[in-house]
Amino acid sequence: MNHLYRIASCLLCALLIAALAGCAITAPFVHLKPDYTDLPTDALRAVAEQVESAVQRGDREPEIADRDGVVISSQRVKQAIRMRAARAEILNDFRDTGYARENRNGLIKLLHSKEYRQNTTKRERDRYAMVVYNENRDRWAIYEGIIEASNYASRVLPAVQETFFIARLNHLSEGHKYEDETGGLAVKDR
Secondary structure (H helix, E strand, O other), rough: HHHHHHHHHHHHHHHHHHHHOOOOOOOOOOOOOOOOOOOOOHHHHHHHHHHHHHHHHHOOOOOOOOOOOEEOOHHHHHHHHEEEEEEEHHHHHHHHOOOOEEEOOOOOOOOOOOHHHHHHOOOHHHHHHHHHHHHHHHHHHHHHHHHHHOOHHHHHHHHHHHHHHHHHHOOOOOOEEOOOOOOOEEEOOO
């Protein structure tokens, strides 16, 4: 019993320290419904479309202007766009394998399966994992960078993620996988 008390005390202490340090503590299994109330949705959609178009073109220095309160010109966001554009061809090649899926939360997911393990080498799997990790890191930088630079409340994050997901769907090639409205797997057709 004393052992359980120590574990609970340590956990509580760690949470308190994280909260005092300003860390955001989120539950990864909680998915909030996107709230577009305080967002200029048309402007955000236009910016997301411009970003995803630039990324797919491999344009590392796109001219995307801030629009109606959506600030895209921060260094953090520009650098993330640059990095995503630089890896676009590699990411599209990976999507072509069928082992990746665009998730509604605005991130890309590696689809681990028996077939994936059988048809790829360890080196390829390591490379794909690094590509997915870096892509998701830069997507987060864009989402959080827009929210921070635009002075939006953090509760709009799911709306920003969904807006970029929808814009990205327009740029998927035939056969690329994505998450449908029910959470299932869908395949893009032209």
